[in-house]
Amino acid sequence: MNNDPRLELISSASLFYQQGWMVGTAGNLSARLNDGSFWITASGKSKGNLQENDFVRMNLEGEVLESPNPQNCPSAETSIHQAIYSLFSKANACYHVHSVEANLMTRYIEGDNLPLPPIEMVKGLGIWQENPLVTMPVFKNYLNVPQIAQEIIERFQNKLPDIPALLILEHGVTVWADSPEKAKNQIEIAEYLFRYILASHH
Ligand SMILES: CSCCC(=O)C(=O)COP(=O)(O)O
Numbered sequence: 400m401n402n403d404p405r406l407e408l409i410s411s412a413s414l415f416y417q418q419g420w421m422v423g424t425a426g427n428l429s430a431r432l433n434d435g436s437f438w439i440t441a442s443g444k445s446k447g448n449l450q451e452n453d454f455v456r457m458n459l460e461g462e463v464l465e466s467p468n469p470q471n472c473p474s475a476e477t478s479i480h481q482a483i484y485s486l487f488s489k490a491n492a493c494y495h496v497h498s499v500e501a502n503l504m505t506r507y508i509e510g511d512n513l514p515l516p517p518i519e520m521v522k523g524l525g526i527w528q529e530n531p532l533v534t535m536p537v538f539k540n541y542l543n544v545p546q547i548a549q550e551i552i553e554r555f556q557n558k559l560p561d562i563p564a565l566l567i568l569e570h571g572v573t574v575w576a577d578s579p580e581k582a583k584n585q586i587e588i589a590e591y592l593f594r595y596i597l598a599s600h601h
């Protein structure tokens with residue numbers, strides 16, 4: 400694991416911002432360190448031009464361990480990152496963005512899942528099967544973010560997801576991976592799949 404992944408998080412946030420997936424301070428990125436703590440984007444920051452001080456280092460219990468700018472608060476969605484890191488020991492990065500396409504998935508949801516198209520790109524989410532029939536787990540969006548985190552924990556403790564990604568309805572996608580680079584790629588794959596689903600229904 401990277402000793403200080405902040406520069407890579409800054410680079411990915413800038414890329415996602417340019418794609419329109421992190422506009423208006425939307426989204427949050429985190430990466431876990433060798434000691435189990437994780438750097439996460441501070442709350443309310445514009446993601447297009449983050450600086451190294453725009454991060455807060457947390458532990459899995461949600462305590463602030465380091466905040467280069469003491470005026471910063473950790474992401475309002477830190478509890479979701481905590482949930483992912485506590486559920487998946489190999490997760491070293493957790494990325495969350497708000498694309499328009501993700502928010503348009505609502506009509507394609509079946510129950511609490513989003514069926515994914517059986518196309519080559521699902522390999523980017525780790526599904527190496529002929530004619531893959533996989534779904535993305537979907538969660539309700541609550542103002543009380545810890546409730547979303549709790550529902551993620553309860554659901555995944557009972558049944559692990561097919562893929563390292565989940566969709567929060569009318570909100571955005573969250574992915575996790577064993578490296579920040581893989582998490583970046585998984586965001587791109589998830590957003591490609593959303594665009595494909597929209598285009599295939601026109
Ligand atoms: C306009 S973004 C609303 C909050 C949100 O959903 C998000 O992803 C960013 O919250 P943060 O506290 O991480 O800035």
Ligand SMILES: [Zn+2]
Nearest residue numbers: 426476495571
């Ligand atoms: Zn969000």
